[in-house]
Amino acid sequence: MALAPLPLRRRSEPMIALINIVFLMLIFFLVAAVIAPPLDRGVELVEASRLEGRAPPDAAVIHADGRMIYRGAEVTSEAYLAARLSEGSGAASLRLVPDRNLPAAQLIAIAGELRRNGAEEIWVVTARGLE
Secondary structure, three states, X not given: OOOOOOOXXXXXXXXXXXXXXXHHHHHHHHHHHHHOOOOOOOOOEOOOOOOOOOOOOOOEEEOOOOOEEEOOEEEOHHHHHHXXXXXXXXXXXXXXXXEOOOOHHHHHHHHHHHHHOOOOEEEEOOHHHHO
């Protein structure tokens, strides 16, 4: 009786390449997480659905009591507009991040004041817009 030949054993795949890829992904996500500056921690964002969102790169945060914070300092709406215009970004496109507890009438008043002073576009950033 003839014995069947033993199947050839395949050499196992090296795991080094997989480990290298996972390590590079880990480094990428650690670096990417540090790039975006965090928003002010005392702000609860407005929630919205079915809206097209934009990231807030130079947005002004408006607290529930009406204080406006831009780049870590308290500013007025005129100072925020002047700072954005002096950055040479061309058209005055402003982004506001209002606290959820800010009265809507106050947000509309701030946006109206910015429009009267020369803002061409005003974007309101909400919780869905940041996702």
